[in-house]
Amino acid sequence: xxxxxxxxxxxxxxxxxxxxxxxxxxxxxxxxxxxxxxxxxxxxxxxxxxxxxxxxxxxxxxxxxxxxxxxxxxxxxxxxxxxxxxxxxxxxxxxxxxxxxxxxxxxxxxxxxxxxxxxxxxxxxxxxxxxxxxxxxxxxxxxxxxxxxxxxxxxxxxxxxxxxxxxxxxxxxxxxxxxxxxxxxxxxxxxxxxxxxxxxxxxxxxxxxxxxxxxxxxxxxxxxxxxxxxxxxxxxxxxxxxxxxxxxxxxxxxxxxxxxxxxxxxxxxxxxxxxxxxxxxxxxxxxxxxxxxxxxxxxxxxxxxxxxxxx
Amino acid sequence: xxxxxxxxxxxxxxxxxxxxxxxxxxxxxxxxxxxxxxxxxxxxxxxxxxxxxxxxxxxxxxxxxxxxxxxxxxxxxxxxxxxxxxxxxxxxxxxxxxxxxxxxxxxxxxxxxxxxxxxxxxxxxxxxxxxxxxxxxxxxxxxxxxxxxxxxxxxxxxxxxxxxxxxxxxxxxxxxxxxxxxxxxxxxxxxxxxxxxxxxxxxxxxxxxxxxxxxxxxxxxxxxxxxxxxxxxxxxxxxxxxxxxxxxxxxxxx
Numbered sequence: 001x002x003x004x005x006x007x008x009x010x011x012x013x014x015x016x017x018x019x020x021x022x023x024x025x026x027x028x029x030x031x032x033x034x035x036x037x038x039x040x041x042x043x044x045x046x047x048x049x050x051x052x053x054x055x056x057x058x059x060x061x062x063x064x065x066x067x068x069x070x071x072x073x074x075x076x077x078x079x080x081x082x083x084x085x086x087x088x089x090x091x092x093x094x095x096x097x098x099x100x101x102x103x104x105x106x107x108x109x110x111x112x113x114x115x116x117x118x119x120x121x122x123x124x125x126x127x128x129x130x131x132x133x134x135x136x137x138x139x140x141x142x143x144x145x146x147x148x149x150x151x152x153x154x155x156x157x158x159x160x161x162x163x164x165x166x167x168x169x170x171x172x173x174x175x176x177x178x179x180x181x182x183x184x185x186x187x188x189x190x191x192x193x194x195x196x197x198x199x200x201x202x203x204x205x206x207x208x209x210x211x212x213x214x215x216x217x218x219x220x221x222x223x224x225x226x227x228x229x230x231x232x233x234x235x236x237x238x239x240x241x242x243x244x245x246x247x248x249x250x251x252x253x254x255x256x257x258x259x260x261x262x263x264x265x266x267x268x269x270x271x272x273x274x275x276x277x278x279x280x281x282x283x284x285x286x287x288x289x290x291x292x293x294x295x296x297x298x299x300x301x302x303x304x305x306x307x308x309x310x311x
Numbered sequence: 312x313x314x315x316x317x318x319x320x321x322x323x324x325x326x327x328x329x330x331x332x333x334x335x336x337x338x339x340x341x342x343x344x345x346x347x348x349x350x351x352x353x354x355x356x357x358x359x360x361x362x363x364x365x366x367x368x369x370x371x372x373x374x375x376x377x378x379x380x381x382x383x384x385x386x387x388x389x390x391x392x393x394x395x396x397x398x399x400x401x402x403x404x405x406x407x408x409x410x411x412x413x414x415x416x417x418x419x420x421x422x423x424x425x426x427x428x429x430x431x432x433x434x435x436x437x438x439x440x441x442x443x444x445x446x447x448x449x450x451x452x453x454x455x456x457x458x459x460x461x462x463x464x465x466x467x468x469x470x471x472x473x474x475x476x477x478x479x480x481x482x483x484x485x486x487x488x489x490x491x492x493x494x495x496x497x498x499x500x501x502x503x504x505x506x507x508x509x510x511x512x513x514x515x516x517x518x519x520x521x522x523x524x525x526x527x528x529x530x531x532x533x534x535x536x537x538x539x540x541x542x543x544x545x546x547x548x549x550x551x552x553x554x555x556x557x558x559x560x561x562x563x564x565x
Binding site (some may be wrong): 087091115123125127150155200218250259261275276305 | 412437446459475478485532539550551553565
């Protein structure tokens with residue numbers, strides 16, 4: 001009896017169990033390109049152990065399926081196409097995912113914790129009668145995950161005893177899977193029947209050539225001290241020199257200086273940059289957490305910095 | 312058409328409180344700590360009351376799942392303009408383990424019992440930051456979901472929604488009945504005035520148990536430990552912009 005549970009047997013058993021894991025990653029894309037967070041989700045899936053498959057659903061997504069098949073770590077790409085998948089509505093995608101789950105019996109289903117993933121995965125989880133785990137920052141094992149609570153002021157290690165683990169991942173906490181070196185087989189899956197209780201009308205996306213906030217290595221962020229939307233130009237100029245994204249505090253967004261998609265923080269986008277603080281108040285709390293701090297008036301210091309980086 | 316809206320409200324540690332992790336790492340200290348209605352739930356209540364004031368819906372029912380103190384949160388909703396309350400009594404270990412899956416089952420059962428046309432919730436609770444309950448409730452009822460709503464307008468038997476998404480805004484139209492979750496900019500919640508707080512004392516709150524609704528609150532998620540995050544240390548102060556640029560270049564950050 002004891003012999004069966006010694007360390008090496010347990011390791012062997014865990015290895016065996018790991019080989020029976022299989023994760024379905026729900027790809028996020030716009031029919032033209034894969035959204036970067038999907039690559040982080042694929043890495044998280046590989047950490048679970050076992051096979052990684054990727055589901056691409058869209059109106060015309062062959063290009064994206066092709067892109068994913070080259071990603072290292074993906075074993076299989078499942079493609080479903082239908083007009084009803086326009087806009088990635090969760091009411092339409094959920095039956096497809098349930099159908100796919102029934103066919104392939106995955107042990108894990110995951111996606112990036114973006115607006116798309118956060119909207120979709122809990123709906124899928126409820127239909128499977130399982131509790132999902134949101135926005136995980138670490139995979140400790142195939143059933144144990146770490147996530148933040150209280151706006152990142154505490155870390156919670158959660159063991160999920162559900163038969164199917166449904167989880168979303170924080171993109172900034174997992175490396176992007178390499179986009180070359182993979183050779184996944186592509187398989188078409190039949191589209192689910194349209195549900196028709198919701199209709200996608202349009203998106204008004206803020207056009208930007210700048211890096212995307214959640215994946216940028218450097219973020220120049222502004223708060224209420226900027227005093228107006230026009231003054232944000234100072235930050236855009238600096239950001240351009242650093243190839244950085246531009247973010248804003250909730251206060252700046254609420255004051256109407258910048259659009260909502262620039263908000264960083266607990267309920268905005270969670271970013272993982274080096275923090276450089278420029279504030280004229282030496283007691284400003286940001287200095288307690290900034291990697292570099294400069295006590296100066298931003299209206300002088302920022303243009304100076306832009307100038308210095310132009311040399 | 313009942314014209315009835317269910318609004319879920321959660322009692323959480325007040326957003327301004329600096330939380331402390333328990334020394335035994337089993338959770339966060341909640342005893343003796345100030346609690347309030349989750350800010351996103353306040354926005355949901357405000358939206359429901361606004362719809363009633365516009366005569367687009369007839370009754371707002373506030374629901375909260377938790378121990379006796381959850382009734383205080385319901386009272387706040389009543390003071391903001393909700394008509395009556397339902398307190399789903401969950402306490403002790405059951406309450407510690409209560410999560411979105413169980414709450415969504417409770418809300419779905421209540422929606423059917425109360426013949427609700429609309430369920431309004433906050434997009435996430437500021438304690439667990441799950442952002443799941445609205446989506447799960449919609450799934451259990453097979454209703455459409457309008458999450459992260461920043462604008463809601465009723466148009467006949469459909470709802471026009473503007474949602475906050477990663478790249479900007481999205482416009483969708485969903486059928487009723489539906490579940491909507493409120494994002495930050497949906498509205499600015501009113502303060503309960505003293506006359507309304509007094510009036511709220513006369514409004515009814517009914518208490519039920521999850522078992523009465525046929526809901527099993529067992530959780531298959533286990534919190535193994537709760538810890539403080541690695542402390543972000545203060546870095547270095549620099550004297551001039553020139554200094555800063557030199558240091559950043561050295562560190563390979565520019």
